[in-house]
Amino acid sequence: MATDGTGLRKLRLAAPVSDEDLKRIRPGDIVYLDGVIYTGREGVYRKVVTEGADPPVDLQGVSNVNFHCSPAAAVQDDGSYRIGAVTATASFRFSHALPTWFEKTGCKMVIGKGGMSPKDYRETFVPVGAVYLTTVGYGTGALLGRGIREVVAAHWIEELGIAQAMWILRVEKFGPLIADSDLAGNSLFESQNAAINERIESLYRGLKLPALRRHGETDDKTEELI
Amino acid sequence: MISAERIEEAAYGAMFRAGIEIPEDYEAGLREIAKSETGDLSAFVIEAMLENYEAARQDRRAMCADTGLPRWFVKIGNEARLEGGFIELERRLRRATARATHDIPLRPNRVHPLSRRDHNNNVGINAPEIDYSFEPDANWIDIITVHKGGLFGSDYRMLFPADGIDGIRRFFMDTLIAFGKRGLACQPAIVGIGLGGSKDVCMTLGKHAACLRIVGDRNPDPDVAKLEDELKALGNDIGMGAMGFLGSAMVIDCHIEVGDCHTGGMPMSVHTFCLASRRAVARIHADGRIETRTDPNWFTPYMRRESVEWRQTEPA
Ligand code: SF4
Numbered sequence: 144m145a146t147d148g149t150g151l152r153k154l155r156l157a158a159p160v161s162d163e164d165l166k167r168i169r170p171g172d173i174v175y176l177d178g179v180i181y182t183g184r185e186g187v188y189r190k191v192v193t194e195g196a197d198p199p200v201d202l203q204g205v206s207n208v209n210f211h212c213s214p215a216a217a218v219q220d221d222g223s224y225r226i227g228a229v230t231a232t233a234s235f236r237f238s239h240a241l242p243t244w245f246e247k248t249g250c251k252m253v254i255g256k257g258g259m260s261p262k263d264y265r266e267t268f269v270p271v272g273a274v275y276l277t278t279v280g281y282g283t284g285a286l287l288g289r290g291i292r293e294v295v296a297a298h299w300i301e302e303l304g305i306a307q308a309m310w311i312l313r314v315e316k317f318g319p320l321i322a323d324s325d326l327a328g329n330s331l332f333e334s335q336n337a338a339i340n341e342r343i344e345s346l347y348r349g350l351k352l353p354a355l356r357r358h359g360e361t362d363d364k365t366e367e368l369i
Numbered sequence: 370m371i372s373a374e375r376i377e378e379a380a381y382g383a384m385f386r387a388g389i390e391i392p393e394d395y396e397a398g399l400r401e402i403a404k405s406e407t408g409d410l411s412a413f414v415i416e417a418m419l420e421n422y423e424a425a426r427q428d429r430r431a432m433c434a435d436t437g438l439p440r441w442f443v444k445i446g447n448e449a450r451l452e453g454g455f456i457e458l459e460r461r462l463r464r465a466t467a468r469a470t471h472d473i474p475l476r477p478n479r480v481h482p483l484s485r486r487d488h489n490n491n492v493g494i495n496a497p498e499i500d501y502s503f504e505p506d507a508n509w510i511d512i513i514t515v516h517k518g519g520l521f522g523s524d525y526r527m528l529f530p531a532d533g534i535d536g537i538r539r540f541f542m543d544t545l546i547a548f549g550k551r552g553l554a555c556q557p558a559i560v561g562i563g564l565g566g567s568k569d570v571c572m573t574l575g576k577h578a579a580c581l582r583i584v585g586d587r588n589p590d591p592d593v594a595k596l597e598d599e600l601k602a603l604g605n606d607i608g609m610g611a612m613g614f615l616g617s618a619m620v621i622d623c624h625i626e627v628g629d630c631h632t633g634g635m636p637m638s639v640h641t642f643c644l645a646s647r648r649a650v651a652r653i654h655a656d657g658r659i660e661t662r663t664d665p666n667w668f669t670p671y672m673r674r675e676s677v678e679w680r681q682t683e684p685a
Binding site for chain 1: 409410413414417418420421422424425428430431432433434435436470471472473474475476477478480487489518520521526527528529531532533535536538539540542546550551552553555606607608609611612613614615643644645
């Protein structure tokens with residue numbers, strides 16, 4: 144553990160991640176990973192969660208870190224893979240898939256973009272002892288790409304395409320990542336949003352109301368908009 | 370006559386530069402905004418982004434793995450002649466897109482909206498988009514590529530004249546707050562605003578304002594330029610920085626493009642060009658020379674021409 148001039152705490156953790164390390168993580172920590180992680184997003188979730196297929200490998204024996212990402216990768220002429228940059232995709236869209244995914248794979252750490260809702264942390268993450276880390280930027284694709292040492296395997300690449308395939312990656316000093324949730328379900332994004340929300344009302348004070356309001360600002364479709 | 374071979378070469382090179390090298394105006398703007406950022410997490414994010422640009426340049430790898438939608442803007446001098454005409458030009462731009470996607474590599478992002486079929490090369494139905502504009506008294510063509518990221522951060526609204534500047538401020542903040550939370554817009558961003566025009570042109574003007582003007586550039590109309598300054602300051606006063614963390618670095622710059630619109634309305638669109646504001650330009654001269662730059666210089670006086678070119682007779 145170390146801190147730099149910013150006062151932010153920095154952790155370097157092994158993947159698969161141990162229960163002990165999971166306990167150390169606090170919202171707002173800067174985290175780097177060494178070890179093995181795998182990618183999985185809507186294509187993989189559709190097959191495993193919706194269609195009931197088994198994961199292409201026994202993930203319990205591979206890693207417990209699921210990265211919501213698809214790499215900028217190309218299949219070389221000799222059949223090997225070249226990875227350029229990697230960036231996460233917005234995780235809130237996968238809320239429905241995670242309960243089954245956790246149960247089937249033993250996943251304990253999700254890396255993605257933008258965090259999940261406090262409800263997801265309470266109801267899905269906390270019961271199984273999982274935490275969420277967000278990528279930074281979010282465009283730090285080149286830095287994260289540097290952290291990838293080797294493509295261990297690429298599963299379902301024919302069926303799902305490069306972007307949606309499950310990539311198993313060996314990483315070194317993979318980051319920076321920022322911890323959003325901890326084992327108790329606290330969320331950095333939630334606390335930051337709450338602080339920002341306090342100011343919002345005053346920003347709009349004095350601005351006259353629009354001539355026409357619109358659906359979407361309310362779910363009540365019976366409400367008069369003018 | 371500009372050869373088709375040169376067009377493909379220029380376009381292929383522009384794809385690499387756009388994907389790998391952050392334009393200097395954006396990077397300088399980010400360094401500038403970082404100076405006044407007080408939020409520690411937001412400042413950490415910006416620091417990481419600056420390191421990321423450096424890593425991308427050193428390793429010659431894409432700065433962001435989300436390719437966004439790579440697309441083309443072509444400005445054609447009125448006197449330019451192209452080998453094979455426009456059909457060959459489009460064929461070459463599509464080929465350059467596919468080849469560069471594999472060779473950089475960029476992530477193939479383009480899929481069919483329903484079947485999700487992926488050709489693995491960023492080329493497909495109506496993709497990449499190719500927009501055209503023209504320039505009088507020139508015999509060159511400018512090939513501009515933009516890799517526009519972001520599923521989040523753009524919105525359109527039909528405002529009305531009575532809504533006035535307050536309506537513009539309101540919609541501007543609505544959009545930044547909605548998409549700025551959790552940093553879904555990958556801010557600090559260049560915010561482009563389309564004001565007026567028909568609905569579709571309003572969207573196009575805003576998109577072009579975000580992607581085809583550089584940081585520091587101001588609209589030649591002083592009233593519009595004043596509004597650009599005002600909205601930039603307003604965005605940076607929301608209290609939100611990079612990734613939606615507490616801070617102030619939200620808007621690197623604000624660009625507004627206007628078009629005359631229906632007398633009863635005031636359509637407005639908002640677009641954000643993210644931390645991977647990727648654009649590159651290649652000018653091909655009539656003698657085949659290729660000159661590269663990062664400023665699209667899209668909005669020339671001819672593009673923004675204000676009125677009819679002939680003398681109007683005053684009504685009696
Ligand atoms: S919005 Fe921009 S920086 Fe963010 S992931 Fe997409 S392309 Fe990258």
